[in-house]
Amino acid sequence: MELIINLLINGLATGMLIFLLAAGLTLIFGLMDVLNFAHGGLFAWGAFSGVWFYGLTNSFTVAIIGAILTGIVLGFITEKLIITPVYGNHIQQILITLGFMIVLSEMLKVVFGPNQLAAKTPPLLSGSWEIGDVIIIKYRLFIIIVGLIVFGVFQFILKRTKIGLIVRAGVMNKEMVQALGINIKQVFLYVFMAGAALAALGGALMAPYSGVVYAEMGMEFAILAFIVVVIGGMGSFPGSLLAAILVGLAGSFMAYYVPALSLAVNMMLMAIVLIFRPQGLFTAKG
């Protein structure tokens, strides 16, 4: 029983981190029709800048806010410089964003040095609670709660605000949104920056969880996030949460029970979903 709960919490925590990355990706793809392979780079930048801000100020709150701001700034630069010239061309998007991913990774080494950095867990979130035989690691629970809050806030924005309505409408029919007088390029920029902020937040939360940050961590998580986007349904925000949790849990349980399959399980999940629901678990196109 303790084991199951432990695996569950591990899986959920990992799932939430993947969700933070996938949420941006799915909106960027659904609305802008852009395949952004540089998204993992923003995650890694979030992780490094979080560690850096934490070291500087000794405040985890500042670290998180600093990482998010870093993500927003990088998102702005990326959209303007890298994405804008390649709207509508998937091949160019793949090439230029993969290239930019490498640039982001290398820039990390330039700015923060070539070695991995150690990441500390803030004292308040260190340690664990013991409830009977069950040991709950505080930081993991914290990640799960933050993930749920982010989901709630974004779901509220998407469902209840004008900009959210426009984003959802844009996912369904971009031409019509423009024909109603809305500057969709502006909306693209906002969505891209929001996606980058989430990715950076994910990275910053990931750092104390894994204990170290390294430049390649972005790529590893980005692959999982892409799988989640496909499983959840491209453009679907709730779909990305559900799929991320699935992938997180599958990874956690498989790593324990069938370690040999722990990497393959995500691919298997994706294959199964694609066979029965090629559009993914959710659809956003309406």
Add this chain to the structure above:
Amino acid sequence: MSILLKVDNIHTHIGQYHILQGVSFEAKEGEVSVLLGRNGAGKTTTLKTIMGLTPATSGTVTFLNEGITKNATHHIASNGIGYVPEDQGIFGALTVEENLKVAMRKEDDAARERQEYVLELFPDLKKYWKKEGGHLSGGQKQMLSMARAFINDSKLLLIDEPSKGLAPVVIEKVMEAIVEMKKQTTIILVEQNFIMASRIGDTYTLIDDGETVQSGQMSELVQNEELKRQYLGIG
């Protein structure tokens, strides 16, 4: 009456295809100008070119005495042109209310009054206020699309084949709504149903193979059996 919109010898390419090869016509304020022509003649592309969705490669579009040929679609729309596309362009997963809300550019008292007026014109929409656009009937989608284009006090409405695929009773309702909207705004209407077109149209422009063949008063076309037979296959 003053000319609200003038389309002058536009050519439009889509990919490698030269779709419009010289379309010209004018829409006078307060009138319903009907674009006629067989399937594939270029009527829809003409409307899309006015909206900037498939911009003209040559020729000019003038609206309120200002060239809008190369303007971005959202500028054209917010300058006062409402668009009701052939497929209605309803956001299927959004409710009727949300579909209208996306369109509304202001949310002051005047805008709310306007919304009330539009809902009186299309009472069905009030009934299905919380229903998803994708679950409406064809006629209701058409009403919603027209309401959405009309809700911002547009000076000009472009309406593409509103009667397509609808039952006769529903067509009658759509027509009544257009006649009502005409009291407030200028309309360019694409309509294959000639009976409907001739009843509400003031002027006509006949398009064939991407070119304007003839323009004039609707009453003249009604009597011109030769033109109707040759280009519309009727009479």
